Amino acid sequence: MGTLLKRHRGLIPFLLLAPGVLWLLVFYAYPAVQMFISSFWSGTLETGFSFSLDNWTTYPAAIERYSEQFGRSVAFAGAATILAFLVGFPLAYAIAFRGGRYKALLLFLVIAPFFTSFLLRTFSWKIILGDDGMVIGPLKEIGLVDSGFRVLATPIAVVSGITYNFLPFMTLPMYVALEKLDKRLIEAAQDLYAGPWRPGGTIAGALFGAGTFALLAAIFGFDVLVMALAGGVVGGIVGTLFLSEAFVRVTLPLALPGVFAGTLLTFIPAMGDYVNAALLGNPSTNMIGNVIQSRFLTNADYPTAAALSFILMAAILVAVAAYARLLGTESLTTGRGV
Amino acid sequence: MNDLPKHIIPPALTRRRFIQGSTVAGFSAFLAACGSRGTGSAAPSASVPSSGPSASVAASDTPAPQLSPSAELVFANWPLYIDTDENDETKHKTLEDFTAKYGTKVEYSEVINDNNEFFGTLRVPLEAGQDSGWDIVVLTQWMAGRLVRLGWLEKFDKANLPNYVANLEDVYKGPDFDPTNDYHAPWQGGMTGLGFDSAVTGQLTSSAALWDAKWAGRVTFLSEMRDTMGIALQKLGYDPGQVTSAQFDEAIAEIKKAVDADIIRAFTGNEYAEDLVSGNVVLAMAWSGDIIQKKLEKETLEWVAPDEGGTLWYDNMLIPKGAAHKYTAELMIDFVYDPVIAAQVEAWVNYICPVKGAQAELAKIDEELAANPLIFPTPEILAKVKRFKSLTEAEEREFDDKFSELIGV
Numbered sequence: 001m002g003t004l005l006k007r008h009r010g011l012i013p014f015l016l017l018a019p020g021v022l023w024l025l026v027f028y029a030y031p032a033v034q035m036f037i038s039s040f041w042s043g044t045l046e047t048g049f050s051f052s053l054d055n056w057t058t059y060p061a062a063i064e065r066y067s068e069q070f071g072r073s074v075a076f077a078g079a080a081t082i083l084a085f086l087v088g089f090p091l092a093y094a095i096a097f098r099g100g101r102y103k104a105l106l107l108f109l110v111i112a113p114f115f116t117s118f119l120l121r122t123f124s125w126k127i128i129l130g131d132d133g134m135v136i137g138p139l140k141e142i143g144l145v146d147s148g149f150r151v152l153a154t155p156i157a158v159v160s161g162i163t164y165n166f167l168p169f170m171t172l173p174m175y176v177a178l179e180k181l182d183k184r185l186i187e188a189a190q191d192l193y194a195g196p197w198r199p200g201g202t203i204a205g206a207l208f209g210a211g212t213f214a215l216l217a218a219i220f221g222f223d224v225l226v227m228a229l230a231g232g233v234v235g236g237i238v239g240t241l242f243l244s245e246a247f248v249r250v251t252l253p254l255a256l257p258g259v260f261a262g263t264l265l266t267f268i269p270a271m272g273d274y275v276n277a278a279l280l281g282n283p284s285t286n287m288i289g290n291v292i293q294s295r296f297l298t299n300a301d302y303p304t305a306a307a308l309s310f311i312l313m314a315a316i317l318v319a320v321a322a323y324a325r326l327l328g329t330e331s332l333t334t335g336r337g338v
Numbered sequence: 339m340n341d342l343p344k345h346i347i348p349p350a351l352t353r354r355r356f357i358q359g360s361t362v363a364g365f366s367a368f369l370a371a372c373g374s375r376g377t378g379s380a381a382p383s384a385s386v387p388s389s390g391p392s393a394s395v396a397a398s399d400t401p402a403p404q405l406s407p408s409a410e411l412v413f414a415n416w417p418l419y420i421d422t423d424e425n426d427e428t429k430h431k432t433l434e435d436f437t438a439k440y441g442t443k444v445e446y447s448e449v450i451n452d453n454n455e456f457f458g459t460l461r462v463p464l465e466a467g468q469d470s471g472w473d474i475v476v477l478t479q480w481m482a483g484r485l486v487r488l489g490w491l492e493k494f495d496k497a498n499l500p501n502y503v504a505n506l507e508d509v510y511k512g513p514d515f516d517p518t519n520d521y522h523a524p525w526q527g528g529m530t531g532l533g534f535d536s537a538v539t540g541q542l543t544s545s546a547a548l549w550d551a552k553w554a555g556r557v558t559f560l561s562e563m564r565d566t567m568g569i570a571l572q573k574l575g576y577d578p579g580q581v582t583s584a585q586f587d588e589a590i591a592e593i594k595k596a597v598d599a600d601i602i603r604a605f606t607g608n609e610y611a612e613d614l615v616s617g618n619v620v621l622a623m624a625w626s627g628d629i630i631q632k633k634l635e636k637e638t639l640e641w642v643a644p645d646e647g648g649t650l651w652y653d654n655m656l657i658p659k660g661a662a663h664k665y666t667a668e669l670m671i672d673f674v675y676d677p678v679i680a681a682q683v684e685a686w687v688n689y690i691c692p693v694k695g696a697q698a699e700l701a702k703i704d705e706e707l708a709a710n711p712l713i714f715p716t717p718e719i720l721a722k723v724k725r726f727k728s729l730t731e732a733e734e735r736e737f738d739d740k741f742s743e744l745i746g747v
């Protein structure tokens with residue numbers, strides 16, 4: 001065996017690749033081709049479907065009819081990604097730098113939700129956020145919100161659901177990047193006078209805070225100006241307190257590959273998600289995943305469903321390519337910082 | 339079987355499938371459709387169960403009457419839709435009784451999860467004029483209508499069906515798709531009406547409440563087109579059994595008002611039942627069977643058929659064209675129309691029973707259950723529920739499309 005392998009050393013990489021390639025061919029390439037073909041079908045379940053290239057018109061028609069849901073998917077997935085980053089980064093940072101001997105336990109807690117089904121976890125948010133539930137109920141009782149107030153069946157509930165469900169995907173890659181960061185680099189930077197960053201930290205924090213809050217406000221339909229102001233103040237305070245020069249010049253650049261991976265792992269599945277919108281949303285929060293589901297199941301309109309899936313895939317590829325340009329794929333493949 | 343009858347727990351969620359289940363179902367329908375083009379005539383055996391019937395097809399041009407029951411009968415039904423042994427879910431007393439009476443072994447498979455999905459598997463052989471492998475399938479009335487229209491069902495020989503002729507409840511007689519009841523025999527039915535928490539809303543009787551701004555944000559409609567539109571049409575004074583395109587548009591506009599005013603919280607499947615219990619929703623378009631079940635958790639829940647009218651749906655036993663054991667299938671249909679047997683099924687399944695006399699028989703087993711108007715609706719309730727018209731394929735696409743747009747998908 002050993003000699004055989006030695007004689008054909010060149011084959012080893014292919015042998016190692018084989019299981020993965022086979023998997024992709026059977027469970028990705030074949031269904032994708034099948035799906036692509038079906039997007040050029042016309043006909044109905046009753047009469048059967050037939051293929052014709054003339055049916056390319058399904059694509060523009062689908063984009064036109066469902067542009068609203070496409071836009072909403074981008075907005076909701078984007079908002080969830082931002083929120084997951086805002087929650088996930090400090091979390092990953094704290095575990096990596098301050099976790100101490102509880103590191104393993106804390107990491108376990110991050111992935112613990114995966115031991116329960118995705119559907120069940122989403123469903124439990126319906127209970128937590130119930131109109132008279134454990135969160136909203138007391139708020140109503142003390143008169144902080146009026147009795148008609150609700151979170152369920154609003155964009156906030158959907159985005160919160162997505163954020164919650166994908167938070168581990170955001171946190172773990174960032175944790176890995178921060179964890180393997182050589183702490184001596186930070187010490188070296190501090191020795192070289194990379195101390196508190198003022199007023200740079202305040203300004204950067206305020207700008208970042210104002211920007212993200214304004215974006216979220218636009219998506220949720222809040223007052224953009226008020227939210228931007230609030231975000232600016234919060235960001236400014238956080239920036240002043242926590243942004244040191246060592247962080248900006250060493251930690252953040254080295255963590256970027258993790259941020260890149262985390263945002264992609266959150267954004268891409270969030271774009272196609274339909275469970276959160278179906279369970280926590282209302283008729284005007286449906287995302288493109290809900291449309292695809294309904295076209296497939298209720299309307300048995302397989303061509304449109306398949307076309308929508310490919311449009312979604314193409315849109316994500318373009319977005320990822322642009323994002324990679326911006327942040328650099330180099331850092332991803334080499335594992336080194338920018 | 340005293341205060342918390344066994345049969346009440348299982349069926350609702352499975353019958354009206356939940357998202358996850360329907361994903362699987364829909365995907366297999368898609369796969370069925372995928373395979374359909376190339377293999378149309380080559381592989382009819384795809385859906386034949388393991389002990390598939392022989393090729394002895396009772397083709398329509400060779401009317402050789404089978405006068406003795408066959409050795410086996412292949413029966414496809416929805417999950418949890420027949421009386422089941424508490425300790426062994428593969429044992430069904432009704433089927434065992436059938437075997438005892440006729441010597442026929444029943445191959446009973448709970449394989450139907452979705453009308454469209456199952457249609458996808460039937461279409462391949464039936465289109466090619468071949469035996470589908472099933473002797474009895476159970477499908478909802480609109481799908482039964484489609485199969486009648488396509489000519490893919492065997493016509494019953496009524497001489498073999500004395501119980502069916504005598505015991506079918508009147509409300510199920512003469513639907514537009516099969517006016518003489520020659521192709522379908524109702525298995526179980528259900529009603530769509532108002533489900534509400536009477537502690538919050540008080541007693542309701544009119545579907546106008548679904549549009550009442552008083553309950554804004556705490557009202558749900560159903561994502562099943564025929565149920566929601568049936569109620570909206572009747573609120574406007576139209577008969578869903580005769581609906582025209584213009585009336586349908588008007589009803590869509592009527593619901594749109596409630597959507598725009600933020601009165602409708604969501605269009606849901608089964609989930610509304612949970613929301614009614616938790617109080618997020620106080621009024622919902624609801625299936626009678628769900629409310630029977632949820633009343634055990636929250637006593638103040640009520641179901642009524644609205645004065646303007648609710649809707650009636652039912653699943654039907656059908657014999658696919660070319661079925662190998664047509665005569666035995668007819669024996670089975672007639673067998674479950676025996677009130678004693680129907681009561682035995684009903685004691686376990688909590689939908690409404692289409693068999694006359696079953697109520698009296700059930701009363702001997704469980705008086706309380708037999709008196710439940712949601713299982714044996716009174717004539718007054720039945721008078722208020724209407725069937726949705728059987729749609730042509732073009733109409734169905736048009737209506738489904740308009741409805742999808744309304745519910746935001």
